[in-house]
Amino acid sequence: MQERSPDATPCRLDWLARRGARAAPALADRAGTLDHAGLDAAVGALAAHLAERSAPGDRIASWLPKTRLACLLPLACARAGRVHVPINPLLKPGQVGHILADAEAALLISQPARLALLPPGGAMLPEAALAAGHDAALPPSTGDAGALAALLYTSGSTGRPKGVMLSHANLWLGALSVAHYLALAPDDRTLAVLPLSFDAGLNQMLASWAAGAMIAPLDYLVPADVVKAVERHAITVLTGVPPLWIQLAEARWPEATAARLRTIATTGGRLPVAVVRRLRALFPAARLHLMYGLTEAFRATSLDPALVDAHPDAIGTAIPFAEVLVLRPDGREAAPDEPGELVQAGPLVAQGYWRDPARTALRFRPAPAAARAGGVAVWSGDTVVRGADGLLRFVGRDDEMIKVSGNRISPTEIEEAAIASGAAREAVALGVADARLGQAILLLVRGAPDQDPDAADAVLRAFLKAELAGFQQPGTIRWVADFPRNPNGKLDRAAIRAEALR
Template sequence: MINNPVPLLHDYLINSAHQNGAKVALVCDGHRVTYDQLEAWSNAVAHHLVEAGVERGDRVMIFADNTVDAAVSFWAVLKANAIVCLINPLTKPDKLGYLLNDCQPTALITQTRLYATFREPARHCPSLRRVIVSGPLDDADLNALLHAVRWNTVTANEHDAAPARRCIDIDLAAIVYTSGSTGEPKGVMLTHRNMMTACSSVSSYLDVRDDEVILNALPLAFDYGLYQMIMAVRAGARLVLERSFAFPAETLRRVAEERVTGFPGVPTMFSTLLQLESLKSYDLSSIRYVTSTGAALPVRHLEQLRHTFPGARIYSMYGLTECKRCTYLPPEDLDRKPSSVGIAIPNTEMWIVDERDQRVGAGIAGQLVIRGATVMKGYWRKPEATAKKLKPGPLPGEQVLYTGDYCQMDADGYLYFVSRSDEVIKSRGEKVAPKEVESALLDIPGIREAAVVGVPDDLLGHAIKAFVVVDQVRPIDAKQIQRECHKRLESFMVPKYVVIVPELARTDTGKINKRELITG
């Protein structure tokens, strides 16, 4: 056992359970889970993982909806001295197979509902020593998997404490996958120190308290959603975990019933919410703060949010997975700087550089650089991509994050987002790599060429627009193309617009000219 007086990420749960174990920690799917229960169940799963051969530094993948079991599993993996990797339940089999082979997890924790998606990828992942499945599953389907066991079997064994601690705070706690400009997912490596620093920083400016009731309708696989749970557990608060925001009226009813105080969301969610005719019929007076990230909120939406939640502080924020959060706009600055994404979060520094890596002054656009303990360790198994993002900082021996985002600052030090240096599109708060969508389009019989761009959209932030050249011998229309995309892609990646064109505009060098496609 390591003599480690410095806390690790899962100590948030251990401490909250010790201080107030009978308090409700989690509300989900009609279940009310106390801190004692969350602690006990995560201990049981952690011990099972260790007994199944999971060792320090091994990866454990969680492929599940927002459920009690998924929340328990997150803390269990950390207690097993392993690295947690949460995967969006919308992920398709081919992509899941890629992620399994890239991450090489020792264990997979998943659920029956996703059986058709994970069955074949899991069977062809040689690193797996254990597959834990929650939900009803008949013996034949369970036996069709290698090293599989039911969730109820795992949690039946009680343990008073977590397995022996073998990690220190610079060890990896999580790998969070994000799509890059190439369309190939990249695993952002985050240490315990990274995640604890980010959590304490964001919690400090939001003033998250132990009497907080935080609503989370965002996927736990989305780092913004994951940190809602981490912040709640750190404070000893209550998390109301929703499967999704698919039924906004139900979510608002939960806000009223649970007297929710913290409401995080993305522009898509707020746009949908503000259009509800029944919005005024719900008691939302308990909301103390509202946060938004993923894309800039239109000024009119900010005003509508302030009207809808008159007693709440509205926080507009900006960040990226590689450092969790870059900036926040203090609510008192909304009126004087409504289009700004704010100032650096506590314990973080930022500056802007030009193409020669020289710092620039106010009003000049350049690449944003972030310095602080929130900056990732690198990309999993991608040293070349890591070297492009992490570069030597101003002090000897340190590395800082070159975000790839172009921004500018005003004379007061407030940041304004300009554009991304790559083609990644932010839609519905999710990152979408055009190449991944283009590859799916080209897989559809009848499509010869495809180009994907993002176009401004009041509801989505940016909408996915596809230009395709179809084979005249095997004609296919726009609606058919969208249906085929739904079979191949997560829902947020499916093009909202499909335009069939005779040919794609190209540059003099023969490359597809996406700028002309957008403007033409």
């Protein structure tokens, strides 16, 4: 039986390798299957290699696909007393160079072909040099769980990427929290499709190990690769971002393969209600968790799967160890159904931005008086409402809200309606300057590749006219073949806007 609530005592991150049954599988990849005893041994050996090549507190960067070494590094760096800096493998050399310089990385671990793309200089090491065992493998670490364990760099869609500082306690408690509310069990098998440099991607791996379960890392090219991997590894748990779930909802799922999944979850943005309905029909036996989180606090909310059918537009309530408030601009708590900014307090809140006190001060501030947790809270920049039912619902990013003739409009509402029409698979609503209205709505939509464009356009326009108020009607609807996406697989709204307004 699942414990009533997870243990709130923080621990050093590398102790996750000691939570699973020793002979139970922990990692399945092209190299074979590693049990939890083997995971612990491999972490200890890799930590010994890192200790020989760096000093305590050094930042160890990795620029790798989901190889076995990439999966071991978060725990190995923690065991060696180093700070892990995972870099998304989709980033370009110039972006990688910025992160290396900003983090003052003492060592970069990558593949020879990738290392050859970077300017000479600095300590670079091919991952093969760390693949062997070590005679003096390090035991589990001791020390302060509040010490820095990782720097996760944001995607940098606006401005230069910034490194979010996460402690051992942040990562440990985040893993236990997610493992608890997803009800992960030792016999679960998680398909790790999200980048390990993305907070949700890292967390899905750590949470699986916290539960004593197994992960199967996957770098996929097309959604069909995900379907095949679910079958190949007998996967039971799958987490994705909304654009991936939209594609997976369109994919062909053999009935037996779909039936294997017992836990599915989405994060990194709101999943359109029409897609929620489709996933519930496609995976009727699976628990669907609608989650919300921000890198600066790892995870924040989740909707109980039992409530998804009745409230598919909600992001739920605070997860274990998180305290979530909805605040007015004056700092007071918003009333039920009143929009406000989501503010999170508690031990999951990160330590700020790496060596960036100015931007840290903008987002990380003393917790408001209404917060029970005290300490530091993070202001998300996201507008939400808490309904009379106690459930939170996402409205939109403050910097993405559209204002037409004085009416404040959530782009999410326009996008949801477009997808609900059945004519659009994905949609992005933007506010563009308009001399008469202040802003007008530009709606970009991606349809099915085989649909009649004129018929689809007519269906979409008729649906929007029937479902949305006059001031919410798009001034322009533009059909696109696809949307730019960031390295984490989410829609890159900055790139979409720049391309649309070019």
